[in-house]
Amino acid sequence: MQSISPETIFRGNNAWEKSLPxxxxxxxxxxxxxxxxxxxxxxxxxxxxxxxxxxxxxSANLQFDCCFEDISRIKDIILKNNHDSVIAAGGGKVxxxxxxxxxxLNIPCITVPLSASTCAGWTALSNIYTKNGQxxxxxxxxxxxxxxxYDHKFIQTAPPRxxxxxxxxxxAKWYESSITSSKVNDGLVQQAIQISRVLRDQLLIxxxxxxxxxxxxxPSWRNIIEACGLTAGLIGGIGGEKCRTAAAHAxxxxxxQIITPNKFLHGEIVGVGLxxxxxxxxxKNNNKLAEQSIKQLLVLMKxxxxxxxxxxxxxxxxxxxxxxRIADFTCREESEIHFLPFKIQKQDIVEVIEIFEQQKIKI
Ligand SMILES: [Zn+2]
Numbered sequence: 001m002q003s004i005s006p007e008t009i010f011r012g013n014n015a016w017e018k019s020l021p022x023x024x025x026x027x028x029x030x031x032x033x034x035x036x037x038x039x040x041x042x043x044x045x046x047x048x049x050x051x052x053x054x055x056x057x058x059s060a061n062l063q064f065d066c067c068f069e070d071i072s073r074i075k076d077i078i079l080k081n082n083h084d085s086v087i088a089a090g091g092g093k094v095x096x097x098x099x100x101x102x103x104x105l106n107i108p109c110i111t112v113p114l115s116a117s118t119c120a121g122w123t124a125l126s127n128i129y130t131k132n133g134q135x136x137x138x139x140x141x142x143x144x145x146x147x148x149x150y151d152h153k154f155i156q157t158a159p160p161r162x163x164x165x166x167x168x169x170x171x172a173k174w175y176e177s178s179i180t181s182s183k184v185n186d187g188l189v190q191q192a193i194q195i196s197r198v199l200r201d202q203l204l205i206x207x208x209x210x211x212x213x214x215x216x217x218x219p220s221w222r223n224i225i226e227a228c229g230l231t232a233g234l235i236g237g238i239g240g241e242k243c244r245t246a247a248a249h250a251x252x253x254x255x256x257q258i259i260t261p262n263k264f265l266h267g268e269i270v271g272v273g274l275x276x277x278x279x280x281x282x283x284k285n286n287n288k289l290a291e292q293s294i295k296q297l298l299v300l301m302k303x304x305x306x307x308x309x310x311x312x313x314x315x316x317x318x319x320x321x322x323x324x325r326i327a328d329f330t331c332r333e334e335s336e337i338h339f340l341p342f343k344i345q346k347q348d349i350v351e352v353i354e355i356f357e358q359q360k361i362k363i
Contacts, residue, residue, distance in 0.1 A: 031083040
């Protein structure tokens with residue numbers, strides 16, 4: 001069984017208002033789930049509008065991350081109050097928590113992304129972390145959300161950094177799926193990979209234009225936020241688990257194991273992981289195009305103010321055994337790194353990171 005997309009999608013300006021008649025039909029007593037204080041006013045608007053439509057609404061916030069501690073606390077609130085749906089309004093962590101809880105309790109989930117930082121509003125997948133933001137695992141859910149509301153007016157209020165992060169995460173789709181799945185003999189998977197190539201091209205062409213003028217009247221911005229929040233999710237839906245993540249996300253998952261004072265967004269870390277993946281392809285698979293891809297990506301990443309080394313994520317790999325810890329986690333048995341079509345050992349990871357970080361330090 002494959003869940004390709006949310007059952008209903010509302011997008012564009014005032015998508016939230018347009019979705020209200022459908023939401024009212026689906027739920028009478030929703031729990032609104034959020035996290036950041038910066039998006040409180042948007043959630044207050046959501047609550048206000050739902051109450052105006054005579055819905056009995058309650059709200060709860062994540063304290064930490066998409067972690068089992070928060071998940072079990074929110075589950076208890078839902079069970080105690082008999083909520084009949086979850087409306088997750090926020091970034092990727094909030095959306096992933098809302099989807100996981102709703103799936104577990106078998107109630108509908110409505111996702112309302114409040115930035116373009118991720119395609120989590122679309123997918124049937126939740127990434128689980130510890131309270132401190134260390135990646136634990138991905139959990140496949142039974143279905144995509146019931147309703148996805150992608151309101152451009154909401155997305156426009158998000159910090160520019162979230163868009164840059166979404167672009168880096170969406171770029172990874174092509175570089176990861178094409179290397180892991182190009183030999184898969186399944187038309188739908190091949191077509192999903194082709195969509196990820198078109199998506200990458202659009203991000204390379206329009207990413208910077210979208211970033212520098214984050215307004216609805218800018219067609220590049222409209223295209224790019226939908227590329228990050230919707231098309232990237234569609235690729236995962238069509239390609240399914242065969243359209244896999246590979247080294248970029250494996251590096252992301254390993255880097256999150258090092259706790260730093262400043263938190264970085266998912267896509268910001270995936271972007272660095274993507275550069276490392278390409279360096280690895282060049283070293284281990286003799287891929288001559290990888291070097292060109294790195295150069296091409298670095299231009300865009302610098303324009304988007306994205307970090308381009310582990311050091312820029314606030315981690316010195318040469319102290320506290322950090323390099324060893326990242327390499328160990330990258331190579332653990334269940335890691336996506338092993339989806340690469342060539343064998344990877346811990347020493348390869350140590351080597352590629354050493355070279356990568358030393359080059360950056362020289363710059
Ligand atoms: Zn991702």
